[in-house]
Amino acid sequence: xxxxxxxxxxxxxxxxxxxxxxxxxxxxxxxxxxxxxxxxxxxxxxxxxxxxxxxxxxxxxxxxxxxxxxxxxxxxxxxxxxxxxxxxxxxxxxxxxxxxxxxxxxxxxxxxxxxxxxxxxxxxxxxxxxxxxxxxxxxxxxxxxxxxxxxxxxxxxxxxxxxxxxxxxxxxxxxxxxxxxxxxxxxxxxxxxxxxxxxxxxxxxxxxxxxxxxxxxxxxxxxxxxxxxxxxxxxxxxxxxxxxxxxxxxxxxxxxxxxxxxxxxxxxxxxxxxxxxxxxxxxxxxxxxxxxxxxxxxxxxxxxxxxxxxxxxxxxxxxxxxxxxxxxxxxxxxxxxxxxxxxxxxxxxxxxxxxxxxxxxxxxxxxxxxxxxxxxxxxxxxxxxxxxxxxxxxxxxxxxxxxxxxxxxxxxx
Numbered sequence: 426x427x428x429x430x431x432x433x434x435x436x437x438x439x440x441x442x443x444x445x446x447x448x449x450x451x452x453x454x455x456x457x458x459x460x461x462x463x464x465x466x467x468x469x470x471x472x473x474x475x476x477x478x479x480x481x482x483x484x485x486x487x488x489x490x491x492x493x494x495x496x497x498x499x500x501x502x503x504x505x506x507x508x509x510x511x512x513x514x515x516x517x518x519x520x521x522x523x524x525x526x527x528x529x530x531x532x533x534x535x536x537x538x539x540x541x542x543x544x545x546x547x548x549x550x551x552x553x554x555x556x557x558x559x560x561x562x563x564x565x566x567x568x569x570x571x572x573x574x575x576x577x578x579x580x581x582x583x584x585x586x587x588x589x590x591x592x593x594x595x596x597x598x599x600x601x602x603x604x605x606x607x608x609x610x611x612x613x614x615x616x617x618x619x620x621x622x623x624x625x626x627x628x629x630x631x632x633x634x635x636x637x638x639x640x641x642x643x644x645x646x647x648x649x650x651x652x653x654x655x656x657x658x659x660x661x662x663x664x665x666x667x668x669x670x671x672x673x674x675x676x677x678x679x680x681x682x683x684x685x686x687x688x689x690x691x692x693x694x695x696x697x698x699x700x701x702x703x704x705x706x707x708x709x710x711x712x713x714x715x716x717x718x719x720x721x722x723x724x725x726x727x728x729x730x731x732x733x734x735x736x737x738x739x740x741x742x743x744x745x746x747x748x749x750x751x752x753x754x755x756x757x758x759x760x761x762x763x764x765x766x767x768x769x770x771x772x773x774x775x776x777x778x779x780x781x782x783x784x785x786x787x788x789x790x791x792x793x794x795x796x797x798x799x800x801x802x803x804x805x806x807x808x809x810x811x812x813x814x815x816x817x818x819x820x821x822x823x824x825x826x827x828x829x830x831x832x833x834x835x836x837x838x
Contacts, residue, residue, distance in 0.1 A: 436603035442561040445609035446585045447553035448678060449566060450592040451533060451573075454580045454601040456546035457486035460525050461515045463578050472512040476502055482769035485517045489601055499766050519740050522546075525577055532572050536565060541678045544727070544745045547596075549589055551678035566604040588674035591616060594623060612672045617644030624669050625747045631658065646670040687721065688729070689713045690778025696735045697774050700765075707764060708757045710779040715753025718781055724749035725781025728759040732767060733776035742767045749785050756781060 453459065457475050462468055472491035476484045482502040494509035506512065526545040533540045536559065539551035552565045559565050562585035573581050584595025586607040594616070599605040607615045621627055621635045623643055634657050640646050646654070647670035654663035668674070689710045697703055718724060729743040742763040750756065760779045768774070 433598070434600065434603060435598045435605055437563055437606045440561065441563045441606040441608060443606065443608040443610075444553075444556065445587045446562050446606055447551060447556070448587065448589055448592045449550040449552055449562060449569075449583055449585045450589070450596040451548055451550065451566075451569060451581055451583045452593075452596045452600070453529065453546035453573075454582055455486060455488050455492075456525075456579070457517060457522055458488045458515075459579050460521050461518070462488070465513075465515065468513055468515075472496070472509050474502070474505055474509070474512045474514050475517050476505075476514060477516065477770045478502075478514045479770045481771065483766045485766060487512075499762065502769065519742075525579060528577055529573055529579070529581070532576055533569065535572075536569055539678050539680045541680055544743065549592065549678045552585075561606075563604065563606045566606070570602075570604060587612060588672060589676050589678070590625060590669055590674040591672055594619070613644075613647075616670070616672055617642060617647060619643045621646055624666055626662070626665065631662075634658070643670050686729075686780050686782040686784065687714055687717045687723075687725070688731075688778055688780025690731060690776060690780075692733075692776045693774070698771050700771065703764065703774060703777060704761055706777055707760045707779060708753075710777070711757035711760050712753035714779055714781050715751055715756055718751035718784075721784075723784045724751040725756070726783035726785060727781070728756055728763070729780040729782055730760050730763040730767065731776070731778035731780065732764070732774060735773040735775055737775070739776075740767060743782065745783070749783075750781075 458473055461475055462473065465473075470490065471488070472494060473488045474484055474491055474496060475486040476482050479502060484496060484498050484500045484502060484505050486498055487496045487505070491505075491509050491512050494512075496505045496509050496512065502514070506514075522545060529546075530540065530542055530548060533548055533550060537550050537552050537555045539554070541549040543549065552559075552562055555565055556562075559568060566583040566585055570581055570583060573579060580602040582596050582599045582601060583604045584592045584597070584599055584607070585605075586592040586595055587609040591607055591612055595605040595607050616623075620642060621640055622632050624646065627635070635641075635646065638649070638653060638657060640649055646666055649667075651663055651667055654667060657663070658666065691706065691710065697706075714725075725746075726749045727743050727745045729741055731739070731741050733739040744759050744763060746755075746759070756779065764777075
């Protein structure tokens with residue numbers, strides 16, 4: 426995999442024509458930071474950090490120049506500035522990011538109607554139908570990147586392959602400002618040397634498990650005995666990773682994604698600033714969203730956070746998961762991370778909300794995260810109790826009132 430700072434970049438410098446490589450992933454380069462630089466052209470080529478200029482804040486985004494010093498999003502601002510003291514810090518403007526996101530997605534739609542937006546700055550396209558008019562995937566990718574830059578002043582990277590999984594890896598490898606086409610016949614040559622962390626669903630814990638087994642590359646996983654993978658990851662996780670390691674990913678580009686969502690929000694009588702208290706509220710909201718998802722038999726691919734501050738400024742943040750979830754705990758972890766990143770300066774909060782979006786009937790229970798397996802069993806048990814005795818009978822300990830928590834042997838957070 427390419428690194429966040431753009432080292433290890435790989436591109437298709439010459440035209441590649443493979444009709445099978447018709448699935449494309451387009452990803453904006455350092456999107457938030459690049460939008461800010463439109464108003465600060467004098468800072469282009471310099472280390473820039475987007476975030477609130479407070480030691481308690483966190484990094485919202487960073488240019489590639491700052492990333493080379495080890496600065497990454499969600500990092501405490503104090504740490505980022507120690508690593509890169511010469512960086513310029515710019516305040517974020519999320520309404521502008523939404524504006525440019527809409528413009529970019531409209532441009533992608535001029536090439537093909539088969540556009541599946543994943544987040545504010547990335548999308549899948551199926552360009553099979555555009556080949557007759559616009560040429561090969563390499564030509565279409567080149568055209569798209571030129572159009573995006575000429576129309577918005579922003580750079581993007583693109584990857585094309587026979588599957589979504591490999592196309593997304595290719596765009597990541599091509600960053601920044603590059604295009605990589607992986608011909609179908611060369612897919613395994615591209616995929617197998619990559620580290621196991623390149624596989625969707627492999628996080629820190631599962632990577633450690635795989636490396637302890639001597640499985641350091643995707644090729645190692647592909648050639649590992651399936652029983653070994655089952656013992657380490659569970660049956661579902663083993664099957665999924667084995668398929669991905671052989672580049673098997675049948676998912677089509679789905680332009681008509683379901684826009685319905687499930688969410689909960691609450692408005693406080695008085696503005697709240699206590700981080701621990703707001704975390705507890707997020708846990709309660711996330712738990713409710715998870716229960717509704719499970720009752721509906723659906724999962725959410727994107728977790729969204731809504732915040733309204735004391736001055737009635739309202740912002741939203743979202744994160745698209747590698748796999749959909751219906752677990753309250755997983756939703757909470759993402760929502761809490763989004764909150765900590767969005768409100769590192771602890772502005773007083775008037776309203777807070779959590780929402781699961783891009784709903785799908787697919788439930789990804791990969792068995793890759795031991796915690797998820799435990800939480801799934803626990804939340805299903807809570808569902809069963811709620812169905813018999815009513816909602817709220819069993820709740821996470823963190824949501825009990827302090828006195829009740831002390832009676833049950835729980836200390837403060």
